[in-house]
Amino acid sequence: MKVFNYRDVEEEFEEGAQKTRIRRLITKETGAENFTMRLFEIDPGGSSPFHSHAWEHEVFVLEGKGILKGECDQEFRDGDVIFIPPNETHQLKNIGTKPVKFICLIPYMKTE
């Protein structure tokens, strides 16, 4: 069993996103076979790409304030849960003055 702080996981810039960093917290290297946990930080004005893909997102918002763009705009903030089904076009955008920080989990079977 592993216990570690998220801040001890290397931070990378996320390709295709603006002002966005990713930490890959739980991966196949950790021993996870089914799904993977990542932590994203989007700086003010930044966003994930407006895109769609064949897998879902399960998101828990830790800090900040943003908009989930899709068929309509939905505001989100800390304490919010976001479910994005497969194949729905989406974008997460920071509309606040502090970083938006969230956990985002995706399944392995459809992506690798």
Added chain:
Amino acid sequence: MKVFNYRDVEEEFEEGAQKTRIRRLITKETGAENFTMRLFEIDPGGSSPFHSHAWEHEVFVLEGKGILKGECDQEFRDGDVIFIPPNETHQLKNIGTKPVKFICLIPYMKTE
């Protein structure tokens, strides 16, 4: 796509655990096919059962301070990530003076 606050999800007492409440945040009813997101709150002195099962846990600790009991004891606190592989005996126990709050995700395929 769904956005909602975790506090708006009904809280239930978790069977087999002590002083522990669970909110089932993302489930099959939400549209999730692969894995499910739950939020647990363990009050001071409380704990999950000391048990093992065939599926893994992916955990992110939001608040509080506790001990993960297994082959050895490992302390955890807010900002920590915990990975519990399948079939490892484990227990999460609150050793602080405030509630321990964490997100815990498990796969569907092995549990239902």
